[in-house]
Amino acid sequence: MKTIKQKLIIPIIAIALVSVTACKDGSKNEPAAPMSNEMYQEPMDDKDDMSMSDNQDAKAEAILKDYFNLKDALVGDDNDKAKELGATLASTLGSFDASSYSDSEQQDLKDIMEDAIEHAEHISESDIAHQREHFKVLSKDVIDMVAITGTEMKLYEQFCPMYDGGTAWLSTKEEVRNPYYGSKMLTCGEVQREIN
């Protein structure tokens, strides 16, 4: 036993020494590294991959359709389906064509889409509690979008006073089905406003 230990001690010390000098060398080289790639940045609003989506000029109606599918998944407490539909919605939002609107409307719509895409993307990768947090802000974005684009559909803006200090969403039906609580409190809420 002893002899084996002794035999091993020397190489281990040797390697340890190498490792110490290696670390030193590493830190000596440092100043060069940050110079060459200083301010490594992820472009925040680069959504190029989005424009590759199938539906090239999605209209507000297409966004609403995906939004309602997502809402129904949350009403049904279906985490996996909501993930899938969140991704679908993100891609539809990304291909929204705002060119027919005025300059100031285009700016507003661009802000809305950027924000909504982020929330839809988060929904596509979160647990259901998080999905609902993001759906709250996403709903505000979609409500603001409809205020600009209008829609052919008959919509109901509904409101649940209990969720996160009061939270709204859109539905195509007058009957309340709460996407923030699902089966826990399915009918919590009321119609606040009718659109069309």
Place this chain on the structure above:
Amino acid sequence: MKVVKIIAVVLLVAFVGIQFIPTTRNQSNMVPETDFMLVNNVPENIQNKLQVSCYDCHSNNTQYPWYNKVQPVAWFLEDHIKEGKAELNFNEWDSLSSRRKTSKLRSIINQIENGEMPLDSYTLIHRDAKFSEAEAEEIINWVTQLKDSL
């Protein structure tokens, strides 16, 4: 016994080996005009907390203690920084639309309230980055104020 020693030596050699693989360092001497602290009137104690607890992964400049330069810790960190900055970069705060600022502030509040940020894996080593209950409340209150003022 012998096998254990061979494994130990192999691991040691591997550990030494990976130190030579270069990593991207997230460092910058410049604080851009769009920085959160520059465009908002942030009280000093909140500034300090944000700097210590958030800026390592949510800005262009990470403070690297020695152990963050050792692999595999450095890889682990690099990944978190990349993800953290994509999510929120305090240095680029003012380039966001007010809609997205509100969105981000809401997320900050939620994440701190739920104890999701700062990450446990981060505060495990950076003990000073951890928020006490009182600190968390103080920050949440201040961020809520800022959000409501936008």
